[in-house]
Amino acid sequence: MTPTDGGPGEAPPVALRTEALEQLLTERGLVDPKVMNEIITTYETNVGPLNGAKVVARAWTDPEYRRRLLQDGTAAIKEFGFSGPQGEHIVVVENTATTHHVVVCTLCSCYPWPVLGLPPSWYKDPAYRARVVKEPRTVLSEMGLELDDDVRITVHDSTSEVRWLVLPERPAGTEHLSEEQLVPLVTREAMVGVAKVAAP
Amino acid sequence: MDGIADMGGTPGWGPVRPPRRDEPVFEEPWQGRAFALASLSGRIAFGGVNLDAFRHGLERLDRAAYLDEGYYGRWLNGAELMLTDSAVLAPGAIRARARNLRGERVEEPPIPEPAVPDYAPSAEGSLRPVDRPPAFAVGERVRTKAMSVPGHTRLPGYARGHTGIVEVVQPSFVLPDTNAHFQGENPQYVYSVRFDARELWGADAEPFAVTADLFENYLEATS
Numbered sequence: 001m002t003p004t005d006g007g008p009g010e011a012p013p014v015a016l017r018t019e020a021l022e023q024l025l026t027e028r029g030l031v032d033p034k035v036m037n038e039i040i041t042t043y044e045t046n047v048g049p050l051n052g053a054k055v056v057a058r059a060w061t062d063p064e065y066r067r068r069l070l071q072d073g074t075a076a077i078k079e080f081g082f083s084g085p086q087g088e089h090i091v092v093v094e095n096t097a098t099t100h101h102v103v104v105c106t107l108c109s110c111y112p113w114p115v116l117g118l119p120p121s122w123y124k125d126p127a128y129r130a131r132v133v134k135e136p137r138t139v140l141s142e143m144g145l146e147l148d149d150d151v152r153i154t155v156h157d158s159t160s161e162v163r164w165l166v167l168p169e170r171p172a173g174t175e176h177l178s179e180e181q182l183v184p185l186v187t188r189e190a191m192v193g194v195a196k197v198a199a200p
Numbered sequence: 201m202d203g204i205a206d207m208g209g210t211p212g213w214g215p216v217r218p219p220r221r222d223e224p225v226f227e228e229p230w231q232g233r234a235f236a237l238a239s240l241s242g243r244i245a246f247g248g249v250n251l252d253a254f255r256h257g258l259e260r261l262d263r264a265a266y267l268d269e270g271y272y273g274r275w276l277n278g279a280e281l282m283l284t285d286s287a288v289l290a291p292g293a294i295r296a297r298a299r300n301l302r303g304e305r306v307e308e309p310p311i312p313e314p315a316v317p318d319y320a321p322s323a324e325g326s327l328r329p330v331d332r333p334p335a336f337a338v339g340e341r342v343r344t345k346a347m348s349v350p351g352h353t354r355l356p357g358y359a360r361g362h363t364g365i366v367e368v369v370q371p372s373f374v375l376p377d378t379n380a381h382f383q384g385e386n387p388q389y390v391y392s393v394r395f396d397a398r399e400l401w402g403a404d405a406e407p408f409a410v411t412a413d414l415f416e417n418y419l420e421a422t423s
Contacts, residue, residue, distance in 0.1 A: 012298035014269045015230035018276055020297035021237055024289065028311070030244045036236035044225045044232070088325045089371060091392075106208030106356050108255055109271065118235070120223050124271045127213035133358065134209045137406045142216050153408035157208065159354045160390045160413035161251075161326045161373050189219050 048117035049188035051082045052165060055115060056191065057182035060170040070094060073165060077115060086163060087114030093156070094167045095193065100151050101166050102140065102193030104132045105158040112163035116188050123192065133157055143194045166191050171199040201352055204266050205259040209358040209401070231272035234279075238272075241279035245286040248320045252380035256352040257281040287315040319382040326374045328387035335416050336391055340366045342419040344393070352380035355418040359410075362399050363422055367411055368392040375415055388416040 011017070025031035055077055059066040069076040073092035077083070090112050093101040105111065106129050111119040122128055122143075132139045136153050140146075147153065156164045168190040174182060177200075189195035207213075226232040242249045258266065258278040265277040283289045290309035299306045322328070336342055346361030354376045368391070375386040390413050397405040 011295060012302065014273045014276060015228065016298040016301055017294050018230040018234045018237065020294045020301055021276065021280065022233055024293060024297055025237070025244065030288070031237065031240055035240070036233065039236040039239055040232040088327055091368070107205055107354060108258065118225055120219060122217040122219050125217045126207055127216045130207040130210045130213045131216065133410050134401055135406055136408050139216055143218060155408060155410045157356065157410060157412045159356060160370070160415065162370050162390060162392070162413045
């Protein structure tokens, strides 16, 4: 399996190797299972696309916030208290009727964790990483998003520590909804740019 | 580094995976454990966070170790490589313990002398201010170097040797190419460079643009 594995025979299953590594490091005091549990709980419960949805809903309802968000994404996002690993410098780009942004990391799976959580399977999949920089219109269509021919597509490849967040278009017919009512409409797919936000 | 991790534009991967509603963060418990272990492995291996060294570990995995066990399997294998490189673990230690966990009785290799590099990050994170102005300006035409790099780099293969326009001058960050190898932080400005699809993929490409976030070292001015 890995270049370090050595020894004959099939490698044990990855779940068992994970348990083995945890045991080896724990018994030497190098890892504290409680710290591990805190990391896991953080990403299972506290850090996820709901954070980004709050940012988007505010930008839709507060023009002054939207201006700040597009000018300095990191600072505007920090107003909500969202910061941390993979969120050191966040740039927000805005989708409109004629401009469409979509985000990828072709080299690994970089993703703005503080606002979207850990990336979903499709974002980490080789097919998405390989293809969206070469044929985005086809890829978006396969994912269910058909864009008019006159829409200008820009694909942002996250090849440094800059993290990209897409501010999706506010769907028509939601003018009467409050910021709180808009939050549940916003999906992580829309904030990566592979979907639009649907009206309720 | 040229290798499996550098996937942009490579053929043969088939259709994209459709998004799944309510996909769990970790499909199986081991994935959360592997994520947490890998997150902590830099501090254990070399006393600080070095994402670049971790990514370089992932890049050096063979195809099976990179692909077959999925994203968190990749992270576990990358962490193992990093911990073995720094001699926190002996080669084969995880595999031997895993076999013992399933009831085989195999001898485990002795714990090696740790080889922690004499190198620690100068500050948290990767942002590092520099006291010189950016070499390139918004709107300037730049060309990416056409280099193939044996070690770590964040200049993807598909973007090498191409001309684009600087769209955003981003802040300065630690240079992955040297930091991954513990050869210094060498902070550099990062430029979001816009490439026309036809420049990258030829005249028949779909009409669109790609921006890549490229370190100053990767770029040269065009006349």
